[in-house]
Amino acid sequence: MSKLLAVGSTAFDAIETPFGKTDKILGGAAPYIGLAASQFGIEVAIVSVVGEDFPEEYLSMLRKRNIDTSAIEIVKGGKTFFWSGRYHNDLNSRDTLETQLNVLGDFNPVIPEHHKDADVVLLGNLHPLTQLGVIEQMASPKLIVLDTMNFWMDHTWDELMQVIARTDVITINDEEARQLTREYSLVKAAQKIREMGPRYVVIKKGEHGALLFHDDNIFFAPALPLEEVFDPTGAGDTFAGAFSGYIAATGDTSFENMKNAVIYGSNLASFCVEKFGTERMQKLSKEEIRKRLLQFKALTQFEIELT
Amino acid sequence: MSKLLAVGSTAFDAIETPFGKTDKILGGAAPYIGLAASQFGIEVAIVSVVGEDFPEEYLSMLRKRNIDTSAIEIVKGGKTFFWSGRYHNDLNSRDTLETQLNVLGDFNPVIPEHHKDADVVLLGNLHPLTQLGVIEQMASPKLIVLDTMNFWMDHTWDELMQVIARTDVITINDEEARQLTREYSLVKAAQKIREMGPRYVVIKKGEHGALLFHDDNIFFAPALPLEEVFDPTGAGDTFAGAFSGYIAATGDTSFENMKNAVIYGSNLASFCVEKFGTERMQKLSKEEIRKRLLQFKALTQFEIELT
Numbered sequence: 001m002s003k004l005l006a007v008g009s010t011a012f013d014a015i016e017t018p019f020g021k022t023d024k025i026l027g028g029a030a031p032y033i034g035l036a037a038s039q040f041g042i043e044v045a046i047v048s049v050v051g052e053d054f055p056e057e058y059l060s061m062l063r064k065r066n067i068d069t070s071a072i073e074i075v076k077g078g079k080t081f082f083w084s085g086r087y088h089n090d091l092n093s094r095d096t097l098e099t100q101l102n103v104l105g106d107f108n109p110v111i112p113e114h115h116k117d118a119d120v121v122l123l124g125n126l127h128p129l130t131q132l133g134v135i136e137q138m139a140s141p142k143l144i145v146l147d148t149m150n151f152w153m154d155h156t157w158d159e160l161m162q163v164i165a166r167t168d169v170i171t172i173n174d175e176e177a178r179q180l181t182r183e184y185s186l187v188k189a190a191q192k193i194r195e196m197g198p199r200y201v202v203i204k205k206g207e208h209g210a211l212l213f214h215d216d217n218i219f220f221a222p223a224l225p226l227e228e229v230f231d232p233t234g235a236g237d238t239f240a241g242a243f244s245g246y247i248a249a250t251g252d253t254s255f256e257n258m259k260n261a262v263i264y265g266s267n268l269a270s271f272c273v274e275k276f277g278t279e280r281m282q283k284l285s286k287e288e289i290r291k292r293l294l295q296f297k298a299l300t301q302f303e304i305e306l307t
Numbered sequence: 308m309s310k311l312l313a314v315g316s317t318a319f320d321a322i323e324t325p326f327g328k329t330d331k332i333l334g335g336a337a338p339y340i341g342l343a344a345s346q347f348g349i350e351v352a353i354v355s356v357v358g359e360d361f362p363e364e365y366l367s368m369l370r371k372r373n374i375d376t377s378a379i380e381i382v383k384g385g386k387t388f389f390w391s392g393r394y395h396n397d398l399n400s401r402d403t404l405e406t407q408l409n410v411l412g413d414f415n416p417v418i419p420e421h422h423k424d425a426d427v428v429l430l431g432n433l434h435p436l437t438q439l440g441v442i443e444q445m446a447s448p449k450l451i452v453l454d455t456m457n458f459w460m461d462h463t464w465d466e467l468m469q470v471i472a473r474t475d476v477i478t479i480n481d482e483e484a485r486q487l488t489r490e491y492s493l494v495k496a497a498q499k500i501r502e503m504g505p506r507y508v509v510i511k512k513g514e515h516g517a518l519l520f521h522d523d524n525i526f527f528a529p530a531l532p533l534e535e536v537f538d539p540t541g542a543g544d545t546f547a548g549a550f551s552g553y554i555a556a557t558g559d560t561s562f563e564n565m566k567n568a569v570i571y572g573s574n575l576a577s578f579c580v581e582k583f584g585t586e587r588m589q590k591l592s593k594e595e596i597r598k599r600l601l602q603f604k605a606l607t608q609f610e611i612e613l614t
Contacts, residue, residue, distance in 0.1 A: 187534045208515040222527045227494045
């Protein structure tokens with residue numbers, strides 16, 4: 001069976017959207033990634049760090065979804081990373097109200113021996129040097145997928161360039177792609193990012209879908225038009241988790257198969273936003289994913305005879 | 308052979324984009340619509356109005372593209388509608404610098420007898436009472452397609468509701484759909500618009516593509532990702548013209564065929580934005596459209612086996 005190793009934050013999130021607000025709930029990139037990737041029948045391990053305040057029930061929930069949590073470090077006396085944010089009315093933008101790095105500030109992931117042979121490595125959004133440290137510890141992964149954000153472009157440019165150079169696939173949102181390349185056109189931005197290292201560039205456009213670039217090929221996966229987006233938190237991590245999980249399950253890194261992977265990324269992300277936090281992903285079934293795939297086909301597939 | 312009748316403005320445009328600026332060039336909805344629709348081998352007539360200052364060479368260019376211009380009224384001593392605008396750096400928004408309605412202010416289209424039997428009627432963006440007046444003159448078109456904009460929502464709400472109630476298909480952009488329905492979700496907005504009359508709702512999202520809604524079905528046509536968008540003027544009219552031209556050519560108003568029509572709308576619009584004004588559309592060949600259709604297929608079509 002194929003193995004996926006994902007590194008990322010685990011957090012308490014407090015979220016406000018136009019539809020309501022939450023107390024501290026499970027958040028961070030790693031749980032979203034794990035819950036998405038584990039849908040593909042592969043071995044999924046997440047490497048992360050939490051404080052002593054982190055409830056055992058969250059870990060046990062992840063284990064029940066077939067996620068290996070043995071590499072989640074629990075720091076004695078430490079407090080778990082906390083983030084709170086408020087979404088604007090259109091849900092396309094948000095303000096961070098508070099960030100307490102806590103144990104994440106000293107996170108120095110140690111990959112257990114039995115996880116070093118993972119086929120696919122997904123580096124969730126973290127300090128680029130932390131991401132590089134993970135790459136150094138791995139044996140010879142078939143695919144390294146990187147997620148990052150504008151914060152690292154602003155503060156750790158050189159280190160970010162180093163990790164980008166070592167990855168096969170980067171997932172990044174449209175504004176970040178523009179910031180990274182100073183190109184407004186996403187086609188030009190993707191070309192420049194590929195020159196930095198990754199063979200594949202996935203540009204996420206939120207409610208406007210995602211673009212996959214490779215050589216001269218472009219593929220587009222729309223977001224599913226929904227009556228209501230309830231909470232966008234974790235949609236990008238879910239996308240990356242499903243994308244990487246599908247690649248690990250199929251063992252096929254061709255462009256044709258990457259197309260399917262972005263469709264699955266978009267598929268699972270469309271569930272994620274239907275409820276607060278990880279709630280929807282915790283109960284998601286394979287049958288629901290299958291039905292939604294049919295919706296994606298109906299949404300995008302057409303038959304025009306060439307004359 | 309099928310007949311399409313299109314009513315819309317004909318203008319002089321003066322356009323500024325980050326890439327340059329033009330003197331007065333050919334503009335208005337009608338030329339864009341005509342140039343797009345005439346690609347589909349049907350009889351296309353445009354009903355419009357110009358002043359005595361309108362160059363004969365523009366009319367002759369349209370006729371050479373197999374567009375019937377006999378219903379373009381030339382007002383003696385009148386001046387042609389003039390619009391000038393400046394696009395912002397992202398090309399997604401623009402400021403109108405000047406509008407001179409001139410002969411368009413008194414436009415009262417009279418449909419020639421031999422055009423009253425058109426199969427498809429496309430009502431370009433005009434005063435809703437002008438659009439209603441055209442519907443009244445037609446015999447029994449198979450399909451009435453309406454384009455409109457926020458200006459009429461602000462100033463002639465009741466009249467706009469009357470014309471919307473009489474149409475089969477409405478094309479409208481995302482912000483306008485939200486304004487028309489006070490719904491942020493485009494899925495909900497489309498439902499409300501269908502309750503106003505049209506069986507089909509096309510919501511145009513510019514560089515983010517277009518959504519087609521009918522009953523419980525949704526189809527999505529992406530915009531082609533381009534290295535450079537040069538001038539977005541007329542892209543919406545070109546979309547509507549190609550959409551309507553394809554429907555007229557096929558004589559098929561089923562949802563399956565409407566899907567193809569929005570793909571062709573997006574296809575031809577992707578050419579329109581490559582040059583200033585109508586320049587690209589004047590020289591567009593069937594072979595170029597065919598090749599771009601292959602690009603749209605590559606961009607959107609995928610093969611996932613359901614398990």
